[in-house]
Amino acid sequence: MSNTDFALAVEDLSVSFDGFKAIDALTLYIDRNELRVIIGPNGAGKTTLLDLICGRTKASSGSIKFKNTEFSGMAEYRRVRLGIGRKFQTPSIYENLSVFKNLEVSYPAGRSVFGALAFRCTDEVKARVQGVAEEIGLADRLDAEAGLLSHGQKQWLEIGMLLMQDPELLMLDEPIAGMSSRERELTAELLKRICQNRAVIVIEHDMDFVKQIAHKVTVMHQGKILAEGPMDKVQADPKVIDVYLGH
Numbered sequence: 575m576s577n578t579d580f581a582l583a584v585e586d587l588s589v590s591f592d593g594f595k596a597i598d599a600l601t602l603y604i605d606r607n608e609l610r611v612i613i614g615p616n617g618a619g620k621t622t623l624l625d626l627i628c629g630r631t632k633a634s635s636g637s638i639k640f641k642n643t644e645f646s647g648m649a650e651y652r653r654v655r656l657g658i659g660r661k662f663q664t665p666s667i668y669e670n671l672s673v674f675k676n677l678e679v680s681y682p683a684g685r686s687v688f689g690a691l692a693f694r695c696t697d698e699v700k701a702r703v704q705g706v707a708e709e710i711g712l713a714d715r716l717d718a719e720a721g722l723l724s725h726g727q728k729q730w731l732e733i734g735m736l737l738m739q740d741p742e743l744l745m746l747d748e749p750i751a752g753m754s755s756r757e758r759e760l761t762a763e764l765l766k767r768i769c770q771n772r773a774v775i776v777i778e779h780d781m782d783f784v785k786q787i788a789h790k791v792t793v794m795h796q797g798k799i800l801a802e803g804p805m806d807k808v809q810a811d812p813k814v815i816d817v818y819l820g821h
Contacts, residue, residue: 580639581606581743581773582627587636588797589626596622598797599636604743609769611776611784614794615817620777623794624745627775628660629653640743655682659741661749667731669721673712676720676731677703680738702738709767710734711760726757730764737768744768745775750783762786781809793817 582604589597597619604610612620625631627638629650638645645653668676681699707713710730715723720731729749736744749765750758758780765774765787778784784791784805791808793801801811808814 579606580604581608581641582775583637583639583642584623584627585637585639587623587626587633587638589622589631589634595797597626597633600794600797600799602792602799604773604775606742606773607769607771609765609774609776609787609789610792611778611788611790612792612794613778613781613784614800617796618794619797620794621747622797624660624747624775624777627743627745628658654739654741657740657742659736659739659744661732661736661744661746667720667728667735669719671720672716673707673718673720673723673731674703674716677706677734677738680735682739706734706737709737710764724754724757726753726761729753729757729761733764733768741772743773743775747777748779749776750778750780758783 580603582602584600584602587597587600588595600619600623602623612623614620622631626633627645629645629648633646640653640656640658643656668679671679678699681702703716704713707716710733712727712730712734715727720728723731733744733746733749746765750761753761762783765776768774769789776787788805790803791805792799793808793811793814795817800817801808801814
């Protein structure tokens with residue numbers, strides 16, 4: 575398989591903070607339509623890796639290619655335009671706007687100031703909002719004020735805001751933190767649906783949840799990849815057991 579076939583090709587990537595190698599010569603390939611889960615103890619470099627991919631942090635060396643476009647030196651907003659979507663641990667939704675409005679303002683046509691001024695809620699946008707709302711399970715809450723949603727629903731709304739931009743790579747940092755068990759089940763179903771036409775990278779600690787969703791698991795430790803493969807194979811790996819039981 576050549577590099578052009580991957581949604582994301584990270585090669586020999588390193589970043590140092592004050593002489594400490596947070597990411598150390600890391601190589602990672604994500605297929606199109608793949609749901610990859612990254613696990614590892616705190617301080618393994620998982621969030622830093624996502625920061626490097628989305629452009630929030632600048633790499634010291636190595637290459638990040640998205641659909642065969644080199645990302646090194648490219649501004650964060652340009653990466654978003656090329657199809658990268660990133661959700662952080664705390665939801666950043668507009669609490670005082672309706673669910674509909676939160677989704678509507680996330681439509682890419684409103685990206686520039688001029689675009690926002692010339693922006694009209696067209697049938698195309700309405701249809702997109704409706705489709706995304708169904709996908710995230712909030713079709714019956716479109717008129718609700720976002721601040722009144724449950725914790726889980728707020729997380730889904732934020733995923734929906736990213737889906738409005740139709741990203742080809744979606745990165746989620748601990749999406750089920752603080753959710754009820756029912757919300758976790760629904761989130762697992764949601765993630766399985768959304769990776770059908772895009773690549774998804776999830777950082778997660780909950781192993782039962784990881785088992786439910788992952789196509790492939792990458793275990794990180796001290797800025798490197800310790801193991802990679804299906805969950806059962808990774809869980810049985812002595813190196814992985816050692817790192818997890820050692821913590």
